[in-house]
Amino acid sequence: MAMNQQRKGRGLSQTQAAAILLVPFLAVYGAFLVYPFFHGVWISLHDWNLLAVAFNPDAREFVGAENYIRTLWGRNIEWGPLASPVMQTVGVLGIGLAFFGFRAGRLSKATALALGIAGSLFVLLPGFHPGEDGRWYDRRFWPTVGNTITFVALAVPGVTITALILAAALDGETRAKAVLRTLFFLSQVLSVTVVTLIWQIMFSPRQGLIANLTEALGGSPIVWLTDQQFAMAAIVIATIWWSLGIAMILFLAGIQDISKDIYEAAAIDDATGVKAFWYITLPNLKRTITLVVVLQIILHFQVFGQSHLMTQGGPNDSTQVLVRYIYQTAFRDSELGKASAMAVFLFVIMGAFSLVQFIVGREEE
Amino acid sequence: MKHVLMGTALAAMAVTGAAAQEVSLGRFFGACEDAGTDTTTSTGEACIIQSIINAADAELDGITVNTLPTDWGNYYDQIVAAYAGGEPPDIHVMHRHRVPQFAGLGALAELSGDLEAAGIDVSDWAPAALDAVSHNGGIYGVPMDFHANLWHVNMEIMEAAGLVNDDGSPILPTSPAELLEHAAMVEDATGHDYLAADFAQFPIGVRLVLSLMWQQGENIFTEDGTATIDSEAARNAVTTITQLFDEGYADPQLNYADSQQAFLNGEAAVLVNGTWVVDFYAAEAANSDVALSDYHVADFPTLFDEGATWADSHMWAIPASLKRDDPETYAAALRVLAFINDHNIDWARTGHMAVRNSVLGSEAYAGLPHRDEYAGTAAIARDTPAAENYGAIQDVLNRELQAIWLTGKSIDDALSDAELEVQDLLDG
Numbered sequence: 001m002a003m004n005q006q007r008k009g010r011g012l013s014q015t016q017a018a019a020i021l022l023v024p025f026l027a028v029y030g031a032f033l034v035y036p037f038f039h040g041v042w043i044s045l046h047d048w049n050l051l052a053v054a055f056n057p058d059a060r061e062f063v064g065a066e067n068y069i070r071t072l073w074g075r076n077i078e079w080g081p082l083a084s085p086v087m088q089t090v091g092v093l094g095i096g097l098a099f100f101g102f103r104a105g106r107l108s109k110a111t112a113l114a115l116g117i118a119g120s121l122f123v124l125l126p127g128f129h130p131g132e133d134g135r136w137y138d139r140r141f142w143p144t145v146g147n148t149i150t151f152v153a154l155a156v157p158g159v160t161i162t163a164l165i166l167a168a169a170l171d172g173e174t175r176a177k178a179v180l181r182t183l184f185f186l187s188q189v190l191s192v193t194v195v196t197l198i199w200q201i202m203f204s205p206r207q208g209l210i211a212n213l214t215e216a217l218g219g220s221p222i223v224w225l226t227d228q229q230f231a232m233a234a235i236v237i238a239t240i241w242w243s244l245g246i247a248m249i250l251f252l253a254g255i256q257d258i259s260k261d262i263y264e265a266a267a268i269d270d271a272t273g274v275k276a277f278w279y280i281t282l283p284n285l286k287r288t289i290t291l292v293v294v295l296q297i298i299l300h301f302q303v304f305g306q307s308h309l310m311t312q313g314g315p316n317d318s319t320q321v322l323v324r325y326i327y328q329t330a331f332r333d334s335e336l337g338k339a340s341a342m343a344v345f346l347f348v349i350m351g352a353f354s355l356v357q358f359i360v361g362r363e364e365e
Numbered sequence: 366m367k368h369v370l371m372g373t374a375l376a377a378m379a380v381t382g383a384a385a386q387e388v389s390l391g392r393f394f395g396a397c398e399d400a401g402t403d404t405t406t407s408t409g410e411a412c413i414i415q416s417i418i419n420a421a422d423a424e425l426d427g428i429t430v431n432t433l434p435t436d437w438g439n440y441y442d443q444i445v446a447a448y449a450g451g452e453p454p455d456i457h458v459m460h461r462h463r464v465p466q467f468a469g470l471g472a473l474a475e476l477s478g479d480l481e482a483a484g485i486d487v488s489d490w491a492p493a494a495l496d497a498v499s500h501n502g503g504i505y506g507v508p509m510d511f512h513a514n515l516w517h518v519n520m521e522i523m524e525a526a527g528l529v530n531d532d533g534s535p536i537l538p539t540s541p542a543e544l545l546e547h548a549a550m551v552e553d554a555t556g557h558d559y560l561a562a563d564f565a566q567f568p569i570g571v572r573l574v575l576s577l578m579w580q581q582g583e584n585i586f587t588e589d590g591t592a593t594i595d596s597e598a599a600r601n602a603v604t605t606i607t608q609l610f611d612e613g614y615a616d617p618q619l620n621y622a623d624s625q626q627a628f629l630n631g632e633a634a635v636l637v638n639g640t641w642v643v644d645f646y647a648a649e650a651a652n653s654d655v656a657l658s659d660y661h662v663a664d665f666p667t668l669f670d671e672g673a674t675w676a677d678s679h680m681w682a683i684p685a686s687l688k689r690d691d692p693e694t695y696a697a698a699l700r701v702l703a704f705i706n707d708h709n710i711d712w713a714r715t716g717h718m719a720v721r722n723s724v725l726g727s728e729a730y731a732g733l734p735h736r737d738e739y740a741g742t743a744a745i746a747r748d749t750p751a752a753e754n755y756g757a758i759q760d761v762l763n764r765e766l767q768a769i770w771l772t773g774k775s776i777d778d779a780l781s782d783a784e785l786e787v788q789d790l791l792d793g
Contacts, residue, residue, distance in 0.1 A: 051470050054449040139786065205618075206626050223618040226565035228772045309438075312566055316768035331442035333757050 037347075044068070044340035051334045060337075067341035071141050076134025084126035091126075094119025110359045140317060140325065141342070148322045150232060151239075151303055156296045158240040159247050160289065166244065167251035168277055181252070188245025192305030199238035200225065200310055225311050231319045235306040242306075243299070247292045254288035255281060287361075294357035298350050322346050386697040390418060391433045391447070391457035393440040404711040409645050411435070413715055421704040428697045441756065448472050453684040455698045459506070461497040461678035466753045468500040474688035474695070475503040483699035485706050493746075494720035497678040506680035507702045509709070510717035512640045513676035513746045514572055515739050516666065520659035522634040526554040534738070537666040541605040544668060548614035551634045559614045561633035563621040564770055568763040570606070572675035573637060576665060577602035579673035579747050585762070586750060590791045594762070595777075595784040603769060603776050605668060610770055617770035631656030637665075640742075643716025647734045662716075664741040676746030678720070681705060718743055754790050761786045 012020070044067050052059040081088065098116035101107035107115070130136060166184055170177045187195070203224035205211045211221030224234040258281065266276050282289075304323040307313055313320035322342065330339035392414065400407055400415035402423045407416040415432065422430040433454055436443075441463065447453045448467075459467065467473050480487055485507060487495065494508040518535045528536040528547055538544035548559035564570040578584060583598035609615040619627060628636035629649055643662055650660035665674035681702050688695045705712075706721070710729055713719040724730050731737070752758055765783040768774035 050449045051445055051466075051472065054451065055470050055472065135785070139782070204623065206623055206630075223565075223623075226618045226620055226771060312438075314764070314767055315565060315771040316774070317764055318772070327442070328757075328760075331445055332760075333754055334445060 040340045041344055043336055044338075044344050046337045048337035048340075049334045050330060050336045053336070063337070067338045068345075070137045071338060071341050072138075072345070074130050074134060074136035074138075076131040077128050077136075078131040078134070079127045080129065081123075081127060083129040087126040088123050091119045091122025091124075094122060108360075110356075114356045114360070140320065143317060144320045144322055144325045147232070147318065147320055148301060148303070151236060151307075151319075151321060152297055152300045154232070154236045155239045155243075155300045155303075156293060158236060159243055159296055160292055162240055163244050163247035163292070164251050164285075164289070167248050167255055168281060170248075171252055171255045181248075184248060185245040187242055190242065192242070193309065195238060195242045196306055196309040199234070199241070203234050203310075226315050228315050228318045231311050231315060235303075235310055235319055238310065239300070239303070239306055243296070247296065250288055250292050251285065254285045258284045290357065290360055294353055294360075297353050301346065301350055301353075386427050386693060387429050387431055388456060388694060388697050388701055389431045389433060389454040390701070391440075391444060391454035392418075392435055393437045393458065394435060395437060396435045404708050407711075408648055408714075410641050410715050413711060417705055417708045417711060418701075420708075421701050425697075425700055425704060428700060430701055448684070451686070453686070455687055455694055456681055456683055456701060458509070458679055458681055461508075461680060462749045462751070462755050464498070464500050464505060464680075465751050466755070467682070468503070468505045469753060471685055473505040474683040474685045475505060476507070476683065476699070477504040479695075479699055480504065480507070483696075484703040485699075489721045489723050491720055491722055491725060493743075494678065497720075497748075498680050506682040507706055508720040509679045509681060509705065509712055510640075510715075510720060511676055511678055511743065511746055512717050513742050514569070514576060514637055514639055514665050514674045515643070515742065516663040517628060517636040517638055517642070517646055518661040518663055519628065519631060519634050519657055520661045521631065521657075522551060522555050522557055523661075524659075526550040526634070528634075535661055535663055537663055538668060539666065541601070541608065541668055544605065545608055545612065545614075548609055548612065552612075552614055555634075557631070558616060558627070558633045560609055560635045560637065561615065561619060561624040561627045562637035563619065563624050564606075564615075564617040565767065566620040568759050569621070569637060570766050570770070571759055571762045573606060574599070574602045574762070574766060575749065576674045576747070577605055577668060580667060580669035580671055582670060584750055585758075586752070586787060586791060588750075592784045592787040592791060594787060595780045599780050600776060601669070603766070603780070607770060607776070629655050629657050631658075640716040640718060640739075643735055644714055645716075660735075662735040662738040664739050664745065667745075672741070672745035673747045674742060674745050676742075676748060678748075679717075718746075752791065754793075757790050758787050761790065 045062060045064060047061045047063045047066070049059060095116055096119075098107065098112045098119060101115070102109065102112035136142065170181050170184070190198075202208050202210055205221040205223045208221070210224070214221050222230055224230045262280055262284075263276055266272070266280055271279055302323050303321050304327065307319045307321045308324050308327070311319040313324055323346070326339045326342045326346070329335050329342065394414050395411040397407075397409070397412035397415040400412045400419055402416060402420040404413070404416045404420050407413045418430055418432055422428070441459075444453065444457060444459070453472075464473075477487070487504070490508060493511065495504070497511075498504055498506040498508050516537065520529065520533075520535060523529050523535045526547070528550060530536055536547070538547050544559075551557060551559045562569045562573065575585065578596075578598045581598040581601060583593065583596060585594050585599075586592045606615075610617050615633075616627075624633075624636060625638070625642075627633050629646070646657070646660050649655045650657050664672075667673075683695065683698050683702070687698060709719050709721045709724045710727065713724065713730060714733060716735070719725050719730055749755060749759070761783055765774075765779040765786075769776055769779045
């Protein structure tokens with residue numbers, strides 16, 4: 001009897017208990033992530049003027065996929081294998097690399113697949129172009145996507161390689177290394193407004209440190225932020241400086257996980273310093289590198305503040321990025337429907353990279 | 366003792382009760398710490414407007430004014446988002462060119478019936494000021510100024526180049542060809558650039574091209590909504606400017622801060638910028654550490670057939686929802702607007718042109734530094750054409766013009782691209 005009562009007192013099965021414990025999380029997750037996402041998709045199917053709907057809820061109109069068409073498509077769009085030779089050649093090379101890399105056993109199946117898909121997209125997407133009398137409905141969208149990809153393609157390797165080198169150099173127990181680790185991490189805690197302010201001053205052709213250095217060396221200062229050749233580089237440099245910290249900490253953790261025995265064994269075979277880094281540290285950090293790269297890709301696709309505050313997307317849109325375009329479309333032009341359609345597009349891109357990470361992660365297990 | 370405490374508490378309640386009318390105020394112009402409440406001595410837009418607001422807060426019984434963040438860059442995005450979220454500030458500043466967008470949607474309170482009771486005399490406003498705040502027959506704001514592009518001139522450089530009249534005023538060009546001649550004279554005599562302006566970020570280049578198109582009697586779009594940018598007039602306007610870049614008499618890569626710095630450093634004879642910096646440059650010129658020492662202001666010169674310079678107006682508006690739902694705060698907001706209206710002369714100290722006839726005709730106004738040097742600007746001031754999405758249109762123009770002078774895009778391509786995109790925006 002007593003035991004029975006005790007059991008009744010416990011009352012809940014494991015599943016029920018799990019459900020109850022999960023409810024708070026699911027409620028928050030549902031209310032603040034899942035619902036807004038589907039609401040966004042729903043808005044993207046409407047002609048929805050932010051201000052007009054605020055004053056008259058009936059001012060929206062269901063338009064189906066029109067926002068997507070107006071954003072992604074155009075009039076008389078054709079596809080050609082040589083419409084954008086550089087990008088498409090890169091794509092073909094990517095496919096080839098994936099195929100032969102996999103055949104030669106140098107690439108895992110998932111990596112080869114990811115590379116192959118990316119290569120195919122590079123062949124397929126830049127091939128579309130307006131034919132005779134044709135035009136993109138939104139002439140800024142695809143160049144903006146291109147800029148965003150350029151930014152990611154520069155910032156991600158930049159952050160990863162710099163952070164990796166720093167982590168390898170600063171791993172150790174001396175006081176100086178500890179101080180330097182803290183210093184390099186410090187920039188990470190700054191907000192984007194502060195970071196961009198610092199770098200706007202650094203890049204200023206009149207008062208900036210870089211300009212003063214170039215002048216001291218006898219060169220004429222570069223007008224970083226308003227020169228088409230340098231504007232993107234400028235925001236990439238600021239971004240690398242800003243987001244080194246987390247990547248460096250992840251690499252440090254990864255390096256410290258590598259058994260010292262391996263290094264000792266290698267030292268006997270005369271592999272120290274750069275050799276040890278190349279043959280021991282790097283291969284053992286493969287998973288950390290994948291993680292850092294995918295995290296950075298997802299993070300940097302959402303770049304906004306650097307471009308918005310340092311270059312205002314210019315000159316001539318050369319640093320205009322996707323999130324800034326979404327922001328302008330929604331809040332400057334009040335076109336919430338079209339902005340949501342672009343946001344869904346961005347979600348698909350980032351979702352694809354998350355999926356890649358998921359697949360690569362599972363395969364290695 | 367108990368009675369004393371009770372009495373104090375009651376008195377405190379009475380005071381705070383009376384002072385409870387809080388008015389939130391949204392503005393740009395930038396931040397000014399320690400602006401104080403003396404409206405007659407502050408310098409620069411940010412500090413002058415904040416001193417007026419602080420004075421309103423101190424002097425108006427029963428009203429406290431709470432100034433929201435004052436950033437320029439995202440101001441309209443914030444205001445749009447605030448309206449969309451149903452919580453706009455109780456009063457906010459805006460430009461005349463935004464009136465069609467906001468008033469057209471019913472966002473702004475129509476004020477004509479309430480201004481007189483609040484102590485604002487509409488008949489004292491200059492006709493153009495009344496026009497600036499009017500939309501479809503209603504009054505949707507209280508105007509604060511006219512502002513326009515001016516030529517800020519370094520007389521020392523002009524003198525060295527021999528470009529000074531007998532009366533001490535600068536000799537300014539009367540045609541694009543003469544502009545180039547003067548620029549060459551400055552270059553030969555001093556090695557400095559003739560003209561500086563923000564061609565790289567802020568849309569001052571757009572305003573220059575607009576002015577030069579208006580001077581030829583043309584515009585960027587017609588009243589019925591047809592874009593007319595790919596035109597001979599636009600080509601003339603653009604080449605007037607690009608000839609300076611081509612010859613090395615101006616640098617298209619300078620942004621707002623850098624072009625201003627170039628002028629203050631004495632590296633450019635002329636800076637094209639607005640009325641809002643006259644008091645600031647005058648103060649800088651008086652500073653012996655600053656290279657610019659002989660500062661002069663001039664009306665935007667006429668290089669084509671008729672005088673014209675880009676202009677706009679700052680004005681204060683109240684949300685329609687406040688008038689409808691909260692009459693007490695609405696009344697308080699109107700009193701704050703009346704206070705700002707009363708201090709029109711203080712705001713004019715920035716260099717802006719006043720909107721009230723009584724101020725425009727006053728000796729205090731005429732006596733403001735450099736004021737007589739640009740007396741002709743009011744007559745040639747032209748507004749950007751009315752369009753609901755002017756912000757986006759200006760952005761297109763700014764981008765395509767930058768493409769011409771920063772990235773070498775051909776003028777024909779840029780103008781035809783701009784026309785296509787602006788037409789899309791006009792068609793909605």
